[in-house]
Amino acid sequence: MEDEVKQMLVAGLNSSPKYIPCWYNYDDQGSTLQQESGVLNQDYYLTRSQISFLQHRVQDIIPDVPNGLTLVDLGSGDCSKTRFVIDELIKRQSTLTFYPLDISGDFLLKAAAKLREEYGDSLAVFPVASDYVQGINQLKQVKGAKLILWIGSMINLPYEDQISTLRLISTMMTDQCRLVFTADITESRDVFLKAYNDDAGVKRTFYQYGVTRLNREEGSMINLDKFSYHLDFVRNTNPQYMSYVTSYVVAKEDIQFTIPGLGIDLVMAKGEQLFFHEGEGLSCKYTLEQLQTIVEKAGLRMIGSFKDTDKHVAFCQCATK
Ligand SMILES: C[S@@+](CC[C@H](N)C(=O)[O-])C[C@H]1O[C@@H](n2cnc3c(N)ncnc32)[C@H](O)[C@@H]1O
Numbered sequence: 145m146e147d148e149v150k151q152m153l154v155a156g157l158n159s160s161p162k163y164i165p166c167w168y169n170y171d172d173q174g175s176t177l178q179q180e181s182g183v184l185n186q187d188y189y190l191t192r193s194q195i196s197f198l199q200h201r202v203q204d205i206i207p208d209v210p211n212g213l214t215l216v217d218l219g220s221g222d223c224s225k226t227r228f229v230i231d232e233l234i235k236r237q238s239t240l241t242f243y244p245l246d247i248s249g250d251f252l253l254k255a256a257a258k259l260r261e262e263y264g265d266s267l268a269v270f271p272v273a274s275d276y277v278q279g280i281n282q283l284k285q286v287k288g289a290k291l292i293l294w295i296g297s298m299i300n301l302p303y304e305d306q307i308s309t310l311r312l313i314s315t316m317m318t319d320q321c322r323l324v325f326t327a328d329i330t331e332s333r334d335v336f337l338k339a340y341n342d343d344a345g346v347k348r349t350f351y352q353y354g355v356t357r358l359n360r361e362e363g364s365m366i367n368l369d370k371f372s373y374h375l376d377f378v379r380n381t382n383p384q385y386m387s388y389v390t391s392y393v394v395a396k397e398d399i400q401f402t403i404p405g406l407g408i409d410l411v412m413a414k415g416e417q418l419f420f421h422e423g424e425g426l427s428c429k430y431t432l433e434q435l436q437t438i439v440e441k442a443g444l445r446m447i448g449s450f451k452d453t454d455k456h457v458a459f460c461q462c463a464t465k
Contacts, residue, residue, distance in 0.1 A: 147431055148154060149168070149181075150290060150405070152165060152168075152408055153165075153358070153362075153406055154406050154407075154408055154421060155170065157403070157406070157408060157410055158408065161416075161417050161418075161419055162412070162417070162418045162419065163414070163419035163420070163421060164299075164354035164355065164358070164418070164419070165354075165421065165422045166300045166354075166420065166421040167247055167275070167300075168354045168357065168358075168424050169350065169353045169354050169357070169358060169420075170246070170247050170248040170251075170421050171248055171251070171353075172248065172250040172251045172254075173251070173353070173357075174248070174299050174350070174353045175221060175222070175246075175248040175251035175355050175402070176220070176251070176358065177349060177350045177353055178344075178350055179221055179222045179224070180346070181347055181349075181350045184344065184346050185339065185342040185344065185346040186236065186342070187338045187339045187342045187343075188331065188339045188342065188346075188347070189336075189339055189454065189456045190296065190328055190330075190339070190456060190457060191296075191336060191349050192250075193452040193454055193456035193457040194225055194295065194296065194326060194452070194455070194457050195225060195228075195258060196395060196454075197239065197427055197450070197452040197459060198225055198228035198229070198356075199228065199456060201450065202228045202229060202231075202232045203232065204231075204275065204448075204450050204459075205320050205324045205448075205450065205459050205461055206229065206232055206233065206236075206291060207291070207461075209289045209320065211288070211289065212233075212236075212237040212240075212284060212289070213237070213240075213289050213290065213291045214240075214241045214242075214243070214288055214289065214291070215229060215230065215233060215241070215242045215243070215290070215291050215293070216242075216243045216244075216283060216286070216289045216290050216291070216292040216293065216316075217242070217243070217245065217246070217292075217293045217294075217295070218242045218245050218246070218276060218279075218280075218292065218293065218294045218313070218395065219246055219247075219276075219294065219295070219296070219297030220221060220244035220245060220246045220252065220255065220293075221251075221255070221258060222251070222255045223244055223255045223256075224295060225295050226242075226244070226245075226293060227294075229291070229293060230242065230259075230263070230267065233264050233291075234263070234267065237422040238266065239267070239268070240266065240267050240268070240270050241268045242259070242267055242268065242270070243254075243270050243271075243272055243283060243286065244256060244269065244271050244272070244411055245272040245273075245274060245276070245280075245283065245393050246271075246272075246273065247273075247275045247276075247281040248256070249256070249273035249461070252271050252273050253273065255271075256269045256271040256443065261338075265368070266381050268414040276309055276312060277312065279327065280312050280313060280315070280316055283316050284315060284316045286316070288360065289318075289320035289321060289322065290315070290317070290320075290321040290322075291321070291322055292313060292317065292321060292322070292323045292324070294323065294325040294326075295321075295323055295324075295325070295326045296326055296370050297315040297325075298310075298325050298326075298327065298428075299327060299328055299426070299427055299428045299429075300426045300427065300428075301414075301423070302421075302423020302424060303385065303386060303420060303423065303424060303428075303438075304423075305423065306428075307438055307441045307442050308442075309324075310323075310438065310439065310442030310444060310462075311442045312372065312441055313442075314442060314443055314444050314452065318464065319463065319464055320430055321463070321464070322447075322461055322462065322463055323379075323461070323463075324405055324459055324460065324461075325460050325462070326457050326458065326459055326460070327428075327430050327435050327457070327460060328428065328456065328457060329427050329429065329430055329431070329432065329435075329451065329456065329457065329458045330429055330455070330456045331360065331429075331455075333377055333379070336377070336389070336427070337375065337377060338427070339412075340375050340389055340391070340427065341375055348373060348375075351391045351409055351420045352368060352373070352393070354420055355368060358403065358432070361401070361405060362403050362404065362405030362406050363404040363405050364401050364402065364403040364404065364405075364410070365401060366401045366403075366410060368393065368400075369395055370395060370397065370399050371393035371394060371395055371418070372394050372396060373392075373393050373395060374390075374391070374392050374393065374395065374417075375387065375389060375390070375391050376389065376390045377389050377390075378410075378424070378425060379429075380392065381431065382433055382434075382435055383431070383433045383436075383437050384434075385426065385434065386428045386429065386430050387429040387430070388424055388425030388426065388427065388428040389425050389426060389428075390419065390421070390424075390425045390426075391419070391420045391421065391425075391426065391427075392417045392418060392419040392420060393417070393418050393420075394415060394416070394418075395412040395413065395414055395415065395416050395418075396414065396415050397414050398412070398413055399411070399412050400412075430458075432449060432458065433459055435449070435458060439460065439462055443465060444462040444463070444464065444465065445463050445464065445465050446461070446462055447461050447462065447463050448453070448460075448461040449461070
């Protein structure tokens with residue numbers, strides 16, 4: 145896994161344009177930053193909207209099944225939002241088996257330990273510390289009716305990866321299973337650019353965290369002062385696509401930084417960009433039609449979509465075809 149990570153970093157830093165994949169931001173420290181950025185950043189509407197929906201309408205996204213559900217959470221983070229679903233399921237079926245999956249292994253294990261401590265015998269927690277591909281293949285062994293959550297995570301993947309990951313998720317679903325994923329449906333450019341350019345710089349620190357981690361783990365001394373930071377929004381109303389944010393730095397001068405752990409130098413000409421995501425962008429925004437298209441392309445069926453009162457987030461409920 146470690147070698148694979150290094151290979152992917154080298155591929156990103158040698159590509160044109162250069163990038164650090166967004167998933168690299170997720171280790172123990174990066175995950176803490178990400179969770180904090182959702183709460184500390186007063187302008188970040190999405191976390192608030194997701195929580196508000198789950199607080200008031202969690203019943204809407206949980207199907208009624210005769211023999212109870214097993215819960216799976218993909219990209220589970222600190223499981224703080226998942227708790228609303230856990231509480232509702234325990235209310236309905238008194239005990240629950242829960243599989244949180246996350247690439248940020250240490251962070252996941254801490255979250256799982258906390259849940260075990262709090263819920264005791266009513267919750268059996270089986271953390272899967274893995275990326276989606278390996279973890280979902282493992283979770284295919286889990287039998288019976290499953291409620292699969294994918295909250296706040298699809299939006300940071302390139303378009304084709306969103307579809308392929310949904311398709312992958314469908315391989316662990318039977319007709320008894322339901323998938324619920326969330327998507328950002330905010331329309332106002334001002335609202336989300338403020339959220340990503342918050343005054344405290346919380347989001348920026350998180351986006352740039354890949355460089356901090358590279359310096360710490362791979363022995364480089366990349367100096368972010370040699371770059372200017374940028375954030376753009378690309379709106380796209382084509383039903384076959386999506387809107388997204390791009391987050392990147394631009395070299396203020398010709399630079400060269402050795403990255404000993406990767407065996408390469410980061411060489412950039414003045415004006416060259418280094419993106420903090422692969423593919424077109426991250427923090428993607430959608431119309432409901434665009435979401436419907438993605439779900440269909442993945443071979444799934446959208447059976448319901450629910451919006452919060454501020455119309456920032458859609459909870460999309462899907463079944464197999
Ligand atoms: C935006 S956070 C959402 C966390 C949580 N679901 C929430 O809503 O608070 C994305 C989560 O997905 C995880 N993640 C990112 N890329 C992943 C991958 N390729 N495989 C598994 N987990 C991944 C991250 O570690 C992080 O916890």
